Amino acid sequence: CEFETTDPSLAPNESTFILLSIITMSSRTTMLVLSCIFMYPLLFLSSFAASFLTPIKYSSNIVQCYHRSCSSTHSSTHSSSTSLLHQSRGQQEDIYGAVHRKEYEMKRLNTQHAALSDPIRMAMGYGQEGIERKRLAAALRRVYDDPTNIANPNYNPQNKTEAELEHEAKLLENGMVDSTMRRGSFIVDIKRKSSLSYPGEQFARYDDAGLVAEAMVRLGADVVFVNVDYHSYGGDIGELKSAIRAVRGVNDDAAVVMKDIVVDEIQLGLAKEAGADGILLIAGVLGPALENFLNLATIIGLETIVECHTFNEVQAALDALAQNIMVSNRDRITGQLVHDQAIKLAGMFPGSGGPIVTIAGGGVSSTNQMKKLLAVGYDGVVVGKTVMGSARAPEFISAVRDRTLLPAEFSQWGLDDVEFDMDGNVMTGPKKDVPSPEDKDAFM
Numbered sequence: 001c002e003f004e005t006t007d008p009s010l011a012p013n014e015s016t017f018i019l020l021s022i023i024t025m026s027s028r029t030t031m032l033v034l035s036c037i038f039m040y041p042l043l044f045l046s047s048f049a050a051s052f053l054t055p056i057k058y059s060s061n062i063v064q065c066y067h068r069s070c071s072s073t074h075s076s077t078h079s080s081s082t083s084l085l086h087q088s089r090g091q092q093e094d095i096y097g098a099v100h101r102k103e104y105e106m107k108r109l110n111t112q113h114a115a116l117s118d119p120i121r122m123a124m125g126y127g128q129e130g131i132e133r134k135r136l137a138a139a140l141r142r143v144y145d146d147p148t149n150i151a152n153p154n155y156n157p158q159n160k161t162e163a164e165l166e167h168e169a170k171l172l173e174n175g176m177v178d179s180t181m182r183r184g185s186f187i188v189d190i191k192r193k194s195s196l197s198y199p200g201e202q203f204a205r206y207d208d209a210g211l212v213a214e215a216m217v218r219l220g221a222d223v224v225f226v227n228v229d230y231h232s233y234g235g236d237i238g239e240l241k242s243a244i245r246a247v248r249g250v251n252d253d254a255a256v257v258m259k260d261i262v263v264d265e266i267q268l269g270l271a272k273e274a275g276a277d278g279i280l281l282i283a284g285v286l287g288p289a290l291e292n293f294l295n296l297a298t299i300i301g302l303e304t305i306v307e308c309h310t311f312n313e314v315q316a317a318l319d320a321l322a323q324n325i326m327v328s329n330r331d332r333i334t335g336q337l338v339h340d341q342a343i344k345l346a347g348m349f350p351g352s353g354g355p356i357v358t359i360a361g362g363g364v365s366s367t368n369q370m371k372k373l374l375a376v377g378y379d380g381v382v383v384g385k386t387v388m389g390s391a392r393a394p395e396f397i398s399a400v401r402d403r404t405l406l407p408a409e410f411s412q413w414g415l416d417d418v419e420f421d422m423d424g425n426v427m428t429g430p431k432k433d434v435p436s437p438e439d440k441d442a443f444m
Contacts, residue, residue: 092195092199093195093196093231093232094196094335095196095261095284095285095332095333095335098196098229098231098232098261099261099263099285101231102229102260102261102262102263102264103263103264106263106264106266106267109264109266110264110266113266113269119273120266120269120270120273121269122273123269123272123273123300124265124266124268124269124272124296124300126300127299127300127301128299128300128301132301134303135253135255135277135303136223136255136257136277136278136303136305136324137303137323137324137357138151138253138255139185139222139223139253139254139255139277140185140187140222140223140255140324140357140359140379140380141183141185141357141379142183142184142185142222144253145183146183180407181404181405181406181407181420182374182379182404182405182406182407182408183401183404183405184370184374184378184379184380184381184400184401184403184405185222185223185359185379185380185381185400185401186220186221186222186223186380186381186383186396186397186400186401187221187222187223187224187225187359187361187380187381187382187383188213188216188221188223188224188225188382188383188384188387188393189225189227189259189361189382189383189384189385189388190209190212190213190216190224190225190226190227190235190243190384190388191203191204191225191227191233191234191235191259191384191385191388192204192205192206192233192234192235192388193232193233193234194232194233194384194385195231195232195233196232196332196335197330197335197337198385201385203384203385203388203389204388204389205389206389208239208242209226209235209239209240209242209243210239210242210243210245210246211246212243213226213243213246213247213256214243214246214247214249214250216387216393216397217246217247217250217251217254218250218251219393219394219397220397220398220401221254221397222254222255222380222401223254223255223256223257223380224243224247224254224255224256224257225257225259225280225382225384226239226240226243226256226257226258226259226276227259227260228240228258228259228260228270229260229261232261233259237270237274240256240258240271240274240276241274241275243256244256244274244275244276255277255278255303256275256276256277256278257276257277257278257279257280257305258270258271258274258276258278258279258280259279259280260279260280261282261285262279262280262281262282262285262286262293263285263286265292265293265296267279268293268296268297268300268302269300271302272300272301272302276302277303278302278303278304278305278324279297279302279303279304279305280304280305280307280326281293281294281304281305281306281307282306282307282332283306283307283308283309283313283314283316283317284307284308284309284310284313284332284333285332290306290316290317290320290322291319291320294306294320294321294322303323303324304322304323304324305324305325305326305359306320306322306324306325306326307326307328307332308325308326308327308328308345309327309328309329309330309331309332309338309341310331311345311348314327314345314348315348318348318356322356323355323356323357324356324357324358324359325349325356325357325358325359326358326359326360326361326382327341327342327345327346327358327359327360327361327378328341328342328360328361328362328382329341329342329360329361329362329363329364330362330363337362337363339363339369341362342360342361342362342373342378343372343373343376346358346360346376346377346378349377357379357380358377358378358379359378359379359380359381359382360373360378360380360381360382361381361382361383361384362382364381364382364383364386365385365386366386367395367396367399370383370396370399370400371399371419374400374405375405375406376408377408380400381400383396402421403419403420403421403427404420404421405420406418406420
């Protein structure tokens with residue numbers, strides 16, 4: 001500041017400059033404090049209000065390439081806050097929110113089981129020695145129920161008659177050695193609810209999934225899916241272990257699969273340490289990481305089922321050399337149910353007896369749907385909501401197990417309505433809601 005005066009007594013001295021500096025600094029500090037008090041709350045309130053008016057958009061890379069974001073602390077923090085924001089709004093969790101939540105949960109789980117001597121880490125760190133029994137693949141193909149199947153441990157070619165040997169020779173000569181009658185498998189998906197597919201619905205109320213799994217296997221189920229994600233399906237890892245113990249006590253050939261939203265390799269260790277025969281991997285969630293998960297599962301001796309919905313997902317599973325593939329009518333990304341999706345993609349797989357075991361599911365609510373899926377070449381059918389807490393479970397199981405199927409190569413011959421008994425003879429029925437001598441308990 002400059003002062004112009006003719007009176008020397010009014011000229012500013014050093015004390016005056018110090019006083020002016022203090023006043024100026026105090027004014028700036030006051031303005032800064034006032035701006036913090038008034039402006040920041042206004043910005044927070046405006047952003048908070050905008051969050052209710054503008055829908056959250058997630059990047060598809062978070063779902064397709066989750067493995068790259070799992071190592072980021074910032075990403076995990078954002079995942080947890082996003083999931084909490086969904087819950088605070090009262091909205092139903094979609095697949096994006098579920099993946100964010102699982103990433104956060106698995107980060108904490110990795111911290112809890114970081115020691116090298118931890119049982120889960122040991123289950124992931126040791127390779128499988130020798131040839132392990134493929135209980136899951138065998139159950140999906142029902143090789144133990146077919147005495148003529150070469151994969152059956154009790155198979156003995158010396159017990160065949162001359163007519164049977166001559167028949168096999170003709171099939172081999174015409175390139176149809178694998179084109180034999182098939183046996184479909186029934187897979188039950190045990191869950192109390194499915195917040196991703198049926199928000200707000202409760203399918204069944206039970207205290208222990210092990211008791212349900214035992215009952216289903218006694219009725220004839222070949223494979224049991226046990227859901228371990230509490231938020232989405234109402235289950236946990238303890239019920240998986242209970243189901244494994246119960247199923248092993250009833251039928252040593254039936255398989256138990258851990259079903260979860262798999263986003264981290266430690267979940268493979270959880271399944272292996274629990275004693276599960278396999279684990280379900282969702283191709284749309286893992287994306288390019290699918291092959292790494294398949295490789296690790298093979299190393300530790302854990303079978304897998306890769307769930308697909310689109311042509312590209314099936315192709316990715318085939319390119320990754322997946323042995324067991326499930327085609328679901330349910331689109332995990334949008335949550336929509338496309339009833340004929342599995343039928344449309346059935347032609348992507350080899351014919352009967354091929355190296356790839358295929359199953360189908362998603363929204364199956366009638367035995368006619370099951371038969372159609374089996375007729376186009378699938379080895380088994382997954383049923384969940386329809387048989388959970390329903391008395392129709394025996395009907396659905398017998399509709400699959402009490403008949404044989406034509407080879408997949410005959411699926412385009414217009415013989416979908418023709419049914420065969422266990423001996424390969426044409427069945428006269430049953431008709432809809434009318435029992436027949438061949439199948440008195442099944443009402444179609």
